[in-house]
Amino acid sequence: MTGRDPVRLRPLPRRIRPYPDETTASFIRRLAAANFIDPAQIRDLLRRPGIPPGPGLAILAGCGEQPLILAMPQLGAETEPGPHLAGRPDRRTQGIACHRCALARGAGSHVGIYTTHEKVSCPRHLLWLGTEVQEPGDQIPLQPCPDLPAAFRRHRNLIARLGRPAVCRGFAIATIITWRWHDQGRQPDSFTARLRALIPAGHRTWARHRTATAAALYPCVVGLTAAIASPAWAQTAHSSRPNDFLRRISLQATDGWIPQGQHDPLLHWMQTGWQPGFPGPDTLQPPGPPHIPPPTRDL
Numbered sequence: 001m002t003g004r005d006p007v008r009l010r011p012l013p014r015r016i017r018p019y020p021d022e023t024t025a026s027f028i029r030r031l032a033a034a035n036f037i038d039p040a041q042i043r044d045l046l047r048r049p050g051i052p053p054g055p056g057l058a059i060l061a062g063c064g065e066q067p068l069i070l071a072m073p074q075l076g077a078e079t080e081p082g083p084h085l086a087g088r089p090d091r092r093t094q095g096i097a098c099h100r101c102a103l104a105r106g107a108g109s110h111v112g113i114y115t116t117h118e119k120v121s122c123p124r125h126l127l128w129l130g131t132e133v134q135e136p137g138d139q140i141p142l143q144p145c146p147d148l149p150a151a152f153r154r155h156r157n158l159i160a161r162l163g164r165p166a167v168c169r170g171f172a173i174a175t176i177i178t179w180r181w182h183d184q185g186r187q188p189d190s191f192t193a194r195l196r197a198l199i200p201a202g203h204r205t206w207a208r209h210r211t212a213t214a215a216a217l218y219p220c221v222v223g224l225t226a227a228i229a230s231p232a233w234a235q236t237a238h239s240s241r242p243n244d245f246l247r248r249i250s251l252q253a254t255d256g257w258i259p260q261g262q263h264d265p266l267l268h269w270m271q272t273g274w275q276p277g278f279p280g281p282d283t284l285q286p287p288g289p290p291h292i293p294p295p296t297r298d299l
């Protein structure tokens with residue numbers, strides 16, 4: 001296993017298949033675990049001269065180069081994403097695949113993947129996959145909160161109508177504001193009900209509490225995103241009629257509570273227009289003109 005001769009690269013005894021959009025580190029970790037070796041040994045083999053990572057991993061895993069690159073485009077030789085990769089994650093956001101889906105595919109329970117900001121739940125198993133999930137055990141079931149699927153649909157509709165760049169940026173801003181409200185002890189009444197439903201008695205560990213908090217805040221984040229990502233409403237927020245914007249927020253995001261006070265994070269955004277560090281949309285874009293969504297007033 002320590003020689004440098006590329007001719008001697010052979011499939012490892014136990015073969016595995018890649019998971020869609022799996023990170024390279026996750027695939028190497030799973031391949032090493034299946035063969036009871038250290039991941040560093042695989043990385044050392046891939047450093048042999050003349051062996052690109054994609055073909056080298058395909059040989060070691062015994063899964064074929066084409067299926068590997070189809071599942072993990074980062075291992076391909078392309079420097080520009082072609083049309084066939086449009087919509088795939090841009091590899092800036094990492095997460096953990098739904099552990100029940102991963103187990104069903106024979107990939108084990110812990111698979112690291114590239115993902116996009118709106119994929120916060122598994123539509124099949126209704127597990128939380130979004131903020132604060134560090135381990136498969138953090139993927140709490142969402143069935144106790146019947147209003148969450150409606151928020152998932154609203155989020156996808158926002159992307160379809162306003163475009164992914166605007167919703168990505170708005171979601172990042174809305175997430176920061178909503179968590180600051182939470183840290184200040186100000187959150188919608190429905191948040192408390194969702195949190196209690198998501199954390200049954202006897203399961204109140206710190207990790208589960210953080211994950212459940214993220215899921216319980218999500219409808220508020222999406223409601224706020226709808227206003228921030230809308231060009232018309234964002235303009236109203238920074239105009240001489242900010243109360244129109246605040247009334248909308250109270251109706252669609254905060255259960256009637258109107259943000260106010262010197263230290264309110266939404267009022268701070270309205271007054272300063274601060275932006276988070278934002279690298280752009282989180283999917284690969286093929287060469288060509290960007291998609292421009294139709295103008296819309298409200299969602």
Ligand SMILES: [Zn+2]
Pocket residue numbers: 098099100101102122123124125126
């Ligand atoms: Zn699933």
